[in-house]
Ligand SMILES: *[C@@H]1O[C@H](CO)[C@@H](O)[C@H](O)[C@H]1NC(C)=O
Ligand SMILES: *[C@@H]1O[C@H](CO)[C@@H](O)[C@H](O)[C@H]1NC(C)=O
Ligand SMILES: *[C@@H]1O[C@H](CO)[C@@H](O)[C@H](O)[C@H]1NC(C)=O
Ligand SMILES: *[C@@H]1O[C@H](CO)[C@@H](O)[C@H](O)[C@H]1NC(C)=O
Ligand SMILES: *[C@@H]1O[C@H](CO)[C@@H](O)[C@H](O)[C@H]1NC(C)=O
Ligand SMILES: *[C@@H]1O[C@H](CO)[C@@H](O)[C@H](O)[C@H]1NC(C)=O
Ligand SMILES: *[C@@H]1O[C@H](CO)[C@@H](O)[C@H](O)[C@H]1NC(C)=O
Ligand SMILES: *[C@@H]1O[C@H](CO)[C@@H](O)[C@H](O)[C@H]1NC(C)=O
C-alpha cells in the first residue's frame with residue numbers, strides 16, 4: 256500500500272524495463288544488460304552522504320533467534336557541553352544505522368498507530384536550557400510530519416527554560432481516539448507542612464493531559480497534586496520546595512497509558528501506579544512497590560496488559576530500583592499478575608546475571624509479541640533482549656564511547672517499521688567512487704545506477720548497511736540512482752556530476 260505513491264513508469268526513463276514486481280528475493284532478478292553488478296566498497300560507520308558519525312552498537316551478545324524488528328532509541332547528552340550529535344535513531348539489531356533523525360534533544364522514539372496507520376513519534380526539546388519541555392513530532396511512513404503536538408495549556412515552567420512548548424519529555428501515547436496522552440509539569444505552590452516543609456512551599460505538580468493532535472486543545476487533564484497525598488512520596492524533601500526556583504519534584508509522573516477507557520499513571524517518586532477514572536479523576540485502584548509486597552522502586556514504563564481472564568491483568572515495569580548513580584541494585588524488567596483481592600504475584604523479574612545493570616533513572620520494558628522482552632536501561636546506555644525463559648539473547652551498549660555516563664536513552668524499543676521517505680536519495684561523488692544512502696528507508700535492497708542525466712542504465716549495487724559505496728564505471732559524466740524495494744523503483748537521487 257505504501258508503495259503506490261511511486262509509479263515506476265514515471266521514474267524509469269523510456270526504453271528501460273521496470274524490474275519484476277513479484278515477491279522475488281533480492282538475488283532472483285534478471286537485471287539484463289542494463290543492470291550489471293558494479294564493484295561495491297566495504298561498508299563503514301563514517302558516512303559521506305550525511306554528517307552523522309553513526310551510533311555504534313557494541314554488540315556483546317546476539318542470537319539467531321532474535322525477535323524481528325528494528326531498534327528505536329534516542330541519544331541525549333546529559334552534559335550540555337558534550338559536542339556529539341544527539342537525536343532519534345533507528346538501527347538494525349546488527350548495528351546498521353537505518354535513520355538518523357537529526358541533531359537535537361529527543362526522547363521516546365517509537366512506533367504507534369494513528370487512524371490505523373503506523374507512525375513514528377518522538378519528543379523534541381524546544382527549551383533553551385535543554386530541560387524537559389518540548390513538542391511531540393508525529394511522522395508518517397514517508398517520514399513526513401503529520402502532527403507536531405504543542406499542548407495549549409498555561410503552566411509555570413522552570414526559570415530560564417524559555418520554551419515555546421510544554422509537552423514533557425516522559426510520555427506521548429496516541430489513544431484509539433487519535434488523541435495523545437501527555438505528561439505536563441507545572442510549578443505551583445502548596446502547603447508542605449505534612450512533609451516538614453513550609454506552609455507555602457513549591458512543588459512540581461504533574462498533569463496527565465489528553466491533547467487534540469489537530470488543535471493542541473486539552474481535552475482532559477488530571478493533576479497528581481489534587482489526588483495523591485504528598486506523604487506518598489519516597490523522595491525526601493531535603494532543602495527543596497523553599498522557593499519557586501527549586502520546587503520539590505515529589506511525584507515525577509513518567510508514564511501514562513490509556514486502558515479500557517481510563518488512564519494508568521505511573522509515579523517514580525511514590526513508587527506507585529494509579530488507575531484513574533477518566534470520568535471523574537478518582538483513583539479506581541493503585542499499586543505501589545513498598546506496601547503491596549511487589550518489591551520495586553523508582554520504576555518506569557508501567558504498562559497494563561489484558562489476559563484471557565477479564566479479571567486478571569498483567570502489569571509490566573522497568574524497575575530501576577536505584578535513585579542515585581552511586582547505588583548498584585540491579586534494575587529489572589518486572590512482570591506481575593494482578594488479581595482481585597490478592598497481592599500481586601511475581602511472574603518474572605528479568606536481569607542479566609553476568610552483566611547486571613543498575614539504572615538510576617529512565618528505562619523501558621517492552622514485552623515482545625509471543626515471547627520475551629526488549630529492555631532499555633535508560634541512564635545506562637545498554638539494551639538487552641530476553642527470551643521467554645529469561646535468557647539473554649542480545650546485549651549491546653551504545654553511545655559515543657567518551658560520553659559513557661554523560662549520555663542517556665530515555666527508552667528503547669524494538670518494532671516492525673517500514674518507511675519509504677519522500678526525500679531524495681543522497682548521492683555523493685568522490686573521485687572515482689560514489690556513495691549512496693537514503694536516510695530512513697527501511698527496505699531498499701538495491702540501487703540502480705544511471706548516467707546521461709538519468710537516461711542510460713549503467714549498473715546496480717546491492718544496498719549495504721546505511722551507506723553503499725561503489726566504483727563509478729568509466730564513461731559516466733554524471734550519475735543518478737534509483738532505489739529498489741522488492742523489484743519496484745520507489746525513489747531517486749538528483750543528478751550529480753562526475754569529475
Ligand atoms: C510469491 O511467490 C510464490 C512462489 O513463487 C507464489 O506462489 C505466490 O503466489 C507469490 N505471491 C505473490 C503475492 O505474488
Ligand atoms: C563493548 O562492551 C563491553 C562490555 O560492556 C566492553 O568491555 C568493551 O570495552 C566495549 N567495547 C568498546 C569498543 O567500547
Ligand atoms: C564527527 O566526528 C568528527 C571527528 O571526530 C567531529 O569533528 C564531528 O564533530 C563529528 N560530527 C558529529 C555530527 O558528531
Ligand atoms: C528565548 O527564546 C527566544 C526565541 O524563542 C530567543 O530569541 C531568546 O534569545 C531566548 N532567550 C534566552 C534567554 O535563551
Ligand atoms: C499551574 O500552576 C499555577 C500556579 O503556579 C496555577 O496558577 C495554574 O493554574 C496551574 N496550571 C494548571 C494547568 O494546573
Ligand atoms: C498547612 O497544613 C497544615 C496541616 O498539614 C495545617 O495545620 C495548616 O493550617 C496548613 N496551612 C495553611 C496555610 O493552609
Ligand atoms: C531557593 O532555594 C534553594 C534551596 O534552599 C537555594 O539554594 C536557592 O538559593 C533559593 N533561590 C532563591 C532565588 O531564593
Ligand atoms: C467516578 O467514576 C467511576 C467510573 O470511572 C465510578 O465508578 C465512581 O463511582 C465515580 N466516583 C465518583 C466520586 O463520582
Ligand SMILES: *[C@@H]1O[C@H](CO)[C@@H](O)[C@H](O)[C@H]1NC(C)=O
Pocket residue numbers: 548549550599600601
Ligand atoms: C517481595 O519480597 C518479599 C520478601 O523478600 C517476598 O516474600 C515476596 O514474595 C516478594 N514479592 C514479590 C511479588 O516479588
Ligand SMILES: *[C@@H]1O[C@H](CO)[C@@H](O)[C@H](O)[C@H]1NC(C)=O
Pocket residue numbers: 708
Ligand atoms: C535532465 O533531465 C531533466 C528531467 O528529465 C531535464 O529537466 C533537464 O533539462 C535535463 N538536463 C540536461 C542537461 O539535459
